[in-house]
Amino acid sequence: MRPHLFPRWADRVLPALAFGVLGPATTAVVAGFWYYGTDKHLSVGYQPVQPVEYSHKLHAGDLGIDCRFCHYTVEKAAFAVVPPTQVCMTCHSKVKPDSPLLAALRESDATGRPVPWVRVQNLPDYAYFDHSAHVAAGVGCSTCHGRVDRMVRVTQREPLSMGWCLDCHRDPAPALRKAADVTNMDWTPAAAPPAVPMGAAGRVVRPPTDCSGCHR
């Protein structure tokens, strides 16, 4: 048995590997995931194909239908529902009743089975978001959902990450509007928002920053 198993130059291999290859590689991978693995990069721009090619640009933009006509629970409940088929059929039983684009809709109306919309703005199940509280406070639709009235196919514009939510929760004043402006897509924040954030319902808005505000 030789006294040394490895030649002397082997002394420099491990540190060279560690500091020269593994270290930078691991750092690069971690940094990569850290930066690109966030909601900002993964979720923004998500634009799935829907079973019915519904164009918000046509309905909300050109035709001027208010958000609340279809998403009618947004002021009452936590969910702003995707409208049931019968809401679409209030018009489409008469308007373009034979259009091939609306075949899935008519099938839903006939069979009673729902149209399987693909969810675009999605929060994890452990995050409980309440639309009605935000609308009552004066947060407008376009603040979080972007210019929906310009979307032919719904796209997620904001990351909807916890950090993004907290940024506003910690400083809500710039995002708050008067009640009449909540569904106004053209609204822009005031140049100098008020010091004390006043909500649309007439009370000072103090959004929760405690965990249980959203996590139950």
Added chain:
Amino acid sequence: MSRAAFTYGLAAASEGRRHWRSLEELADAPEFRRALEDEFPEGAQELAGVSRRSFLSLMGASLGLAGLSGCRRPVEKILPYAKAPEDVVPGRPQFYATAMALGGGALGLVVESHEGRPTKIEGNALHPSSLGGTTAFAQAAVLDLYDPDRSRNPSEKGAARTWADAAKALVALGAKHREAGGKGLAVLVYAHRSPTLAAALADLRSAMPSARVVRWDPFPRDAIREGSRMAFGEALEPLPDFAKAKVIVSLDSDFLWVEGEPVRQARDFASNRRLEKASDGLNRLYAVESTYTITGAAADHRLRLRRSEIPRFAASLARELSALGLDLGATAAAGSHTHEKWARAVAKDLLENRGRAIVVAGAAQPPAVHALVAQANHALSAPVSYVPPFEDAPEGPAGLVSLAESMRSGETTTLLVLGTNPAFDAPADAGFGAAMSKATVVHLGSHRDETGTLATWHLNRAHDLESWSDVRSLDGMLAVVQPLVAPLHAGRTDAEVVRLLLGEDRKAHDLVRAGPAGAGGENAWRRALHDGVVAGSAFPAKSVSPNPGGAAEAFAKLSGSVPEGMEITFHPDSHALDGRFANNGWLQELPDPMTRLAWDNAALFSPETARKLGVSEGDLVELAAGGRTLTIAALVQPGQADDSIALAVGQGRRAGGKVLKGVGFDAYRLRSAAGAGALAGVKVTRTGRTHDLARTQHHHVMEGRGTVREASLHEYRANPDFAKGEGGSHAPAGGRKLPVLPSMYADTEYKGHRWGMVIDLNACTGCGACVAACQSENNGPLVGKEGVLRSREMHWLRIDRYFSQTPGPGLVHEPEADPQVVFQPVACQECENAPCENVCPVGATTHTSEGLNDMAYNRCVGTRYCANNCPFKVRRFNFFNYQKDVPELRKMQFNPDVTVRSRGVMEKCTYCVQRIQEAKIAVHKDGRERVADGAVVTACQQSCPSQAIRFGDLNDPKSAASKAAALPRDYRMLEDLNVRPRTSFLARVRNPNPDMEGA
């Protein structure tokens, strides 16, 4: 390391029983094992043909690759309605009033429904039997609705059939018997209180006069009605009004838990224990019983007697009352009584409080005792009213014995069994199961249980939450049973099936509408559906006059000799009741209030009797009586009467679901018709084998610190602040007052809401409704018997039961044989200086600006340091993914407002933060700042029958919680640790009779 160490409960604890962890036990053992291995690769047993090294490399590779799939965004669908129902706003629950039959009466309920799925049961504040409270059984009933083991279709001799087939068969059977005037047809129905069903059965009887209708309840109230017949000449139901009572004597009556209408009774009883004003007095309860019940635990004086000796004590009490001048119409013969000293003191107390004193007796006592009690109450002008029974017909074992005989003889050729399980709970000497093979049996039941498997036809019954029906409470108040959802498995109700026998295929809704609930017209019907009660429908109270010969007759009946020797008494099980809830996991895991036993039943022995027989805890003993034997585990229970063995019936079931398989021991095997209450001549033999009993009482021991504080009324009056300051366990009169302790952290000023909770130990009966309610509201998981054996039960709220002995003059109790009991519900104390918050390495548990200790499940990595640091041991850890294999059907019960936790996550009571947030959002939408007092009601608070829990804003001096916290009895646990809990307790105050020193 042997394999046995990692079998995680697959190996039977004993007796070849298998225990399980998830509701849907994967039926095949190899699949179960494989699932286990996926969970814990490092502990896996070797797969056949795969070496350890290649297995690990496979697992490692798949684990490494598994992470990448997380980058792909999960596609989630939104499925709106096609035609939305009116009034349904997704995300906002709806509430419907309904009712369920409970014991001798009914319980009005309000059920929360999310998008058409009932998820949570509450009490109906407008219903006199509920007043907002519920029992643990009512809370757990919602889980039974989604039980995957429920029958989904009718079956004929095991072969699946449709309801069309079943209806045809029923109509044919009915027509066949109608020709014979009903000869050969018998109907066995549970002791129902439904006018709709009664009308259907009455129509059956008039169309088929020779048909028999037999009522059956394993715990019938026949003796009570017979007793009033003896005393007053007619069968009546007594309605004690405990709210008006200052002195109550209970003879074997567990009225706080199961006798009569326990929710209402607990509320009324607790109303005289509040000690809210300095001038408030306390009622006094004397309990005479053979086994320790929660009524006995609430008692100020308790006498342990074998059940068969209680009638003699009743005679003794009556004799003492007569001796003190009360005219009962007759007296007991000399020498037929027992415990005179005790009886004398009780009699004196009763007479001193004439007009505000009540005696109650349990349904297991013979009619003579009830007659005496009725006479005594009348003579004492007790606040008891009498109403006619729903149906003056016997409900006891004699009916089943005769039915079985008539089936054997061929007299009964067709038997319709409605909502009861006689093959399991019939008297052991009736031979009912065997007799069933002689007749055509049609069984309407929720599960293919013991009766369903033996029956010719098994029809799936609709659950109460999916049925139209009606039910009268004990006082006659009518409530409509309104379905929350269309029958999940197309089940039908009792009345519909009886109508099918008559050849009518009618819907239950129409039947109920045509009954008394709909008799007042459309508006009255809608009002009844909305309120949950039909106004003015209670039976009018009857005035009574004592029967001249009644007392003499009663005394004569009580003067017989009492059998000596070992005796068995039968009681409803706290998990299964009479057996119907055996497949309900929540109830199985809810520890029995007195024994803290889960997933089992046992034979209860007193310490003295156990010593005499050489029996210790966990020993499997063979009980032999009347030619029948039962092998059952023994449990030594302080407070149990000597030479008396208490057996809970309802466990040890053989069929009807996966949850109940192998759980407990079937005590019905010993219960004969004559010995339904108490069985004499019992021989006990040790088998030498043992059985693991899963009890929660040895866990979470408080190690002698002053967690529960109690005093006698006398001590309280002398020093109202006795509970405050540092107290050792049961420290008397005022411990050292603590100085304001310094803290490392700056004090937070809570300017908004300051949530707090006060639990009144005087009102808490230990029934466990709060625990069941919390589990229902917060999606609490089940861990199974193995989990409970390892102290891993996941109840956010637990009830600690302490045996105690009050020292000092006035009361001497043998600590082991005759202890007192106090219950303490303990949940997260939401400490202001929470020791758990500081030690979380990832900040998963933080403090809110309103004082709640939050738990963010998604942030938790499972170090369990917080649970380690919690001095109250209220944090529960998900050691496994208990909710992983939950079937789709059961998922419908989950509360969508609360996260369903996976493995590796800590959880604990949150003061129902989902309800707090809901209330705050509602208020903010209106433009207001503060939530009104009473707008937020935690699940535990809401369900408590005696309203022992008060929750609210401590910053609001007018809130109920603030007022309670300001009472002198108020104290916090472990104050010397300076954790500053937000939950405080009102110390227990007992009201011993000063004349009973040494009794």
